[in-house]
Amino acid sequence: DVKVTQSSRYLVKRTGEKVFLECVQDMDHENMFWYRQDPGLGLRLIYFSYDVKMKEKGDIPEGYSVSREKKERFSLILESASTNQTSMYLCASSPPNWGSNNEQFFGPGTRLTVL
Amino acid sequence: TQLLEQSPQFLSIQEGENLTVYCNSSSVFSSLQWYRQEPGEGPVLLVTVVTGGEVKKLKRLTFQFGDARKDSSLHITAAQPGDTGLYLCAGPSSGTYKYIFGTGTRLKVLA
Numbered sequence: 001d002v003k004v005t006q007s008s009r010y011l012v013k014r015t016g017e018k019v020f021l022e023c024v025q026d027m028d029h030e031n032m033f034w035y036r037q038d039p040g041l042g043l044r045l046i047y048f049s050y051d052v053k054m055k056e057k058g059d060i061p062e063g064y065s066v067s068r069e070k071k072e073r074f075s076l077i078l079e080s081a082s083t084n085q086t087s088m089y090l091c092a093s094s095p096p097n098w099g100s101n102n103e104q105f106f107g108p109g110t111r112l113t114v115l
Numbered sequence: 116t117q118l119l120e121q122s123p124q125f126l127s128i129q130e131g132e133n134l135t136v137y138c139n140s141s142s143v144f145s146s147l148q149w150y151r152q153e154p155g156e157g158p159v160l161l162v163t164v165v166t167g168g169e170v171k172k173l174k175r176l177t178f179q180f181g182d183a184r185k186d187s188s189l190h191i192t193a194a195q196p197g198d199t200g201l202y203l204c205a206g207p208s209s210g211t212y213k214y215i216f217g218t219g220t221r222l223k224v225l226a
Contacts, residue, residue: 042119042219043216106157109155109156
């Protein structure tokens with residue numbers, strides 16, 4: 001059974017804290033993604049990675065950074081958390097050959113609250 | 116900028132009723148995908164439609180891709196409480212690695 005796991009289901013942090021969200025996939029996928037999901041806005045891409053140590057900015061990268069040191073792990077970092085980063089964060093992975101209608105496999109999400 | 120707009124945003128119906136959810140864009144997409152997200156889980160792919168005019172069926176769910184490949188619909192026949200969830204359409208952004216997601220339709224089927 002394919003799996004994408006995220007380190008926490010719920011997280012509460014204070015403004016200004018550095019926050020790490022971890023994502024691990026066991027499907028040997030090249031592509032990994034971080035999205036945030038907010039009501040009425042759908043899923044918005046923060047960053048994606050198509051290989052180890054490779055990353056590309058998505059639509060809303062400001063205030064975030066990522067790390068991909070190993071193929072199976074993709075981390076999202078909030079350098080200094082702010083209240084407007086309170087959201088549901090979803091990690092996904094997919095095989096290569098992007099544009100060939102590949103399925104994205106999603107983790108269960110991390111609901112982050114920044115106080 | 117390619118956008119996908121879904122309607123309705125919310126839908127609450129009784130078990131056994133039929134419903135249709137729409138996904139519209141002013142842009143042409145090479146394909147469109149439909150995902151369902153249940154509470155507390157990530158989205159799961161239901162179907163991918165590729166050819167203009169294509170119709171795909173998944174048990175009681177019927178998916179159609181518009182002839183001009185700018186829109187898609189999802190029709191559910193005799194809805195059941197297990198159909199409850201957030202339905203998202205998504206399409207590849209031309210010339211990039213990205214997928215664009217629609218705003219979602221939140222469906223609640225009451226027993």
